[in-house]
Amino acid sequence: MDTVAIGAKGISVSLDLAVGHIAGMEVEAGGRVLKPLHRAPWIGEPRESLPENLPEGTLRLSGDFLCAPFSTSDVEEAPLHGWPANSPWDVVxxxxxxxxxxxxxxxxxxxxGATVDKIFTLRDGHPFLYQEHVFSGGSGAISVAHHPMTAMREGGRLAFSPKRLAATPDTSLEPDPARGRTRLAYPARAADLTHFPIAAGGTTDLTDYRMEDQREDFVTLVEADHGGPGWTAIARRAEQDLVLVLKNPAELPVTMLWFSNGGRDYAPWSGRHLGVLGIEDGRAAMGHAASLGDNWLKHEGVATAFALAEGRSVSFRHVIGAVPSADVEPPRGIETARDRMSILAIDGTARNIPFDGEFLRIGRSVLA
Structure with missing residues (x-):
């Protein structure tokens, strides 16, 4: 695998240049090495043993990658999630x-028509990868999303910055029971993430990732207007850590959750893609054409694409990190300052860790 690695004190990240996926991320903290990001179990298997029609991004599925567009490429010809997730990148x-x-x-x-740059920044003693993507030039508009994935051996608990609502699309990811299974109702929506409708009737708690729920589900969370960074925190039970994903909601107004826990029976998934959660912060609807056209998110006042133009640049930023944590419950809140992050526990205590609070500065223009 053609990868390049960069590091700073206490953290290292490697990028698979063939497809632009993060191949690995390690954080050294508390005498441990944390690995917050997921790699598909079929990576490294002989190509002839896998289906012929798989996009390169699925063959090398790992870590986090840029989707542009998010989901179906039905405006400009490209594989699922676009060329940034399926074709080579160069180190410049x-x-x-x-x-x-x-x-x-x-x-x-x-x-x-736009040139796309990916910028990684690591800071000594910071347990975070600071990312920025820049689209220079081009025409039309593009939907985008990050696609970080974590995996849990024994499940975990989730917490989020305030969300206005959660909604599933019209059709589930696996509508054919001969191929896979889902648990949530489609379409459905709820303002309370702990009471989301399920197909069998009743509700489920989206903040509780349970390993006994074998399913393939997708739900979109719309950020509320709260004036701070958007964030997702995953308290992984077996791993005893806290995975943190942050964004600027003005740039990436939705967080799309992909619950992938043995819910697909066909290759290469084959029931072995277990305990995976995608935390897909984006500016998108499902598919490029849908993002540019009329869609339910626009009716909610949510932007679903960036406009491109010659002589202009569009940029957006994202942060992924991890810290040790023996607490099985996620934080009740996260606050950021210029040089630190405060993780607020359920019992009211606060834990401060180094953080570049200027990186996701709310109000920063998305036009470079």
Whole structure:
């Protein structure tokens, strides 16, 4: 696998240049090495043993990657989640900065005529990967999303920044029971994430990831207007850590959750993709054409694409991190300041860790 690794004190990240997926991320903390991101179990298996029609991004599914567009590429021809998730990137810059390291990668292909750069920044002593993507030039509009995935051996509990609502699409990911199974109702919506409708009747708690629920489900969370960064926190039971994913809601107004827990019976999934949660912060509806056209999110006042234009650049930022935690419950809140993050526990105590609070500055223009 053609990967490049960068590191700073206490953290390292590697990128699979063939498809732009993060191949690995390690955080050293508390005498442990945390690995917050997931890699598909079929990576490294002989190509001839896997279905012929799989996109490269599915064959090498790992970590986090840029979707542009998110889901179906039905405006400009490209595989699922677009060329940024399925084709090569080049290293255009890699070097030390004050207190850390910075690397810039460029997609060999263009997206809607735009040049796409991926920027990684690591800071000494910070348990976070700071990412930025920049689209320069182009025309039309593009939907985008990050696609970080974590995996849990024994499930876990989730917490979020305030959300306005949760909704499933019209059709489930696996409508054919001969191929897979889902648990949530489609379509459905709820304002209370702990009481979301299920297909069998009644409700389920979206904040509780239970391993006994074998399913393949997808639900979109719409950020509420709260004035701070958007965040997702996953308290992984067996791993005894807290995985943290943050965004600027003005740039990425929705968080799409992908529950993938043995819910697909066909190759390469084959019932072995277990305990995986995708935390897909985006500016998108399901599919490029749907994102550009009329869709339910627009009716809610939510943007679902970035406009592109020659002579202009569009950028958006994202953060992924992890810290040790023996607490089986996620935090009740997260607050950020210029140089730190405060993780607020259920019992009212606060834990402070190093964080670049300026990186996701709310109100920062998305036009570079």
């Amino acid at each position: 810059e890699d070097g030390a900065i004050a207190g850390g390291r910075r690397a810039v990668f460029r997609l060999r292909r263009k997206v809607m």
